[in-house]
Amino acid sequence: MKKKVGIIGLGHVGAHVAYSLIIQGIPNELVLVDPKEGKVASETQDLRDALMYCPHTVTITPGTYADLGDCDVIVNCIGDITLCATGNRLDEMNYTAAQVKSYAKKVKASGFKGYIVNITNPCDVITDLLAKEIGLPKGHIFGTGTGLDTSRLVSQLSQQTGVAHQSISAYMIGEHGASQMAAWSCVSFGGVPLSVLEKTDARFAFDKPELQKKAIGGGWVTYSGKGCTEYGICSTAARMVRCILNDEKRIMPASFALDGEYGEHDVFVGVPCLIGKNGVERVLELPLTEAEKADFHRCCDDVRKNIATAATIPAAE
Template sequence: MKTRKVGVVGLGHVGAHVAYSLAVQGIADELVLVDQNKQKLASEAQDLRDAAAYLPHRVTVCAGEFADLNDCDVMVNCVGKIDLLRGNHNRLTEMDYTIPAVRGYMEQIKSSGFDGVVVNITNPCDIVTRELALGLGLPKGRVFGTGTGLDTARLISALARQTGVDHKSITCYMMGEHGNDQFAPWSCVSFRGMPLDKWAETDGRFRFDREALQKESIGGGWVTFAGKFCTEYGIATTAARMVSIVLHDEKAIMPASAELTGEYGESGLFVGVPCVIGKNGVELVVELPLTEEEKAKFHACCEGVRKNMEHLKDIP
């Protein structure tokens, strides 16, 4: 049986929790951890090895270098400096740090011979994911980001609380930029096949302030950040789920930051859209039947991402 090998680059709050989630859930058989802070790297590797002793499955943990990523099936990019977000609610603040950081080690990843799938967490997610895709030169779809995946989970959770319906019975997505301008296409929300609008005709639980619920879902990350100055569990679980989907070739539909090449009438950028994910990464972008108003919102999000991409020209 083939060993499932996953690399995690960047062992801050999120990266460490991604590695822990992959180990505890039995998603990876072997973990390769990479970080420029060698003491932090050694400490996280030791802590994970200690935890592995009592797990019901086997997992090996290696404190490695970029060269050790060469035969990994999946690499999760988690490098960031979340302290930059103190005092503001704009993920773009991180760009001046994360873009040079990613550019600084992309060639090392490429030189290692890595030929797997990359899941990017680093913010601004849509822009960094595109940077990785361009720099690594892997086939289309092999590099994608968590994007609006966690925001979608928040929306599902909020809908479950609002309606009393189990979260596994709800289908919905957050789309567009992984940031304050993302939106929920309400026309595509359903509960085991029954559209939200249909439920609302006869059941008061489904008649609620949609804008307020959307705002709650977008702002949830800042609620988490406000009390602990980081986000960990939600995004780590989102990334771990994506890695599992790739490793098991599930062909599962999940929102991700994916490259658009004509879908929704857009191209040349990465944004949050529902995707079929499998062993080759994003294998298909799912085009939802958006209303005209929702299409306009999506295009506005894309224009916003393009505007933010202009800042790349000013980063050395």
């Protein structure tokens, strides 16, 4: 079975997504696309050099937007990480929205009918933009959203309690940005609600505002020391691709367009989604408290404002 994945943008994130995909043997074929031809050639060579020691064989080819037409999945990674130095993902928007508007029509013209996983920031806004520009069926375009932020929250919970990451159920939801929130009322450990455990075990008595702050700001801790983020986001995106290609039916946070769920419409935000061969196959509604619902609605309103701003940005020439 052909499993062909294209990657647009080969900066720190795109290159690491490519490596994560081949080291796990997720696709059979990988097509690399970037406005800089030299960058494409260099990354193709480096990845091919790694294949002898990888557990799987993957065909890696440099390509153009026209070569993406028969891909099963495209991972959109275009960006300029230096624009994030302020600590605000929205500062990338003037650049990334213009870039996406310039090449989305080329992706559409290629005849692409598969699935797009968007990483490019601001993630929710650019995912919305891709959906509007390319016009694929519902479920075919979604973003990494709060997937990485959720991992950061779970990491904090694991460090304090000693419980393995895989035994913790918790979600950051809303914007992949400053207004996102932790759904504390839905956190559980092996099925036991946090609200039960925190009454009897000091390890589960969390400073919730502080942990939420760390989950939101984790990316800037990484950025401050190395000038980029790589491993966490590439692992998040690679898992989403694997969910599609292997029809995993895995529930994980993704940026997706709400259509009545949580009382919201026509806005891309991070929520738990069931991901399988049909992309996002279902949005799962968490039983949020009234206070959490209010915070979530405010977050959605913030994203809508940014989507409106992105619509006014002209395409790059």
